[in-house]
Every structure is written in C-alpha cells, then in structure tokens.
Amino acid sequence: MRKSFFKLINNLNKKILPSYLDKDPAKLTKFQQAIVAFRYYVLIQSK
Numbered sequence: 001m002r003k004s005f006f007k008l009i010n011n012l013n014k015k016i017l018p019s020y021l022d023k024d025p026a027k028l029t030k031f032q033q034a035i036v037a038f039r040y041y042v043l044i045q046s047k
Contacts (some may be wrong), residue, residue: 003009003046004043006014006045006046007046009042009046010014010042010043010046013039013042013043015040017038017039018035020032020036039045
C-alpha cells in the first residue's frame with residue numbers, strides 16, 4: 001500500500017513539478033531546493 005502510494009506520487013511529480021537536474025544546486029532558491037528534496041524523498045520511498 002505504502003509503496004504504491006509513493007509510486008503514484010512519483011508519477012505526479014514527474015508530470016507536475018519542474019526538474020532542476022541541469023542547474024547547480026547551490027544556486028537554487030530555498031523553494032527550488034525544497035522541490036528537489038521532496039522529489040528525491042518520494043523517489044527513494046517508491047523503490
């Protein structure tokens with residue numbers, strides 16, 4: 001149940017949230033860093 005929930009959230013993240021892979025993490029704003037951290041957390045939990 002939990003893993004399937006995170007897989008669903010991960011799919012939504014890919015479609016809705018922007019990707020900051022091509023940018024330097026040190027130059028991102030705090031909000032952008034929070035988005036990256038959230039996406040990473042969901043990705044790890046979905047595996």
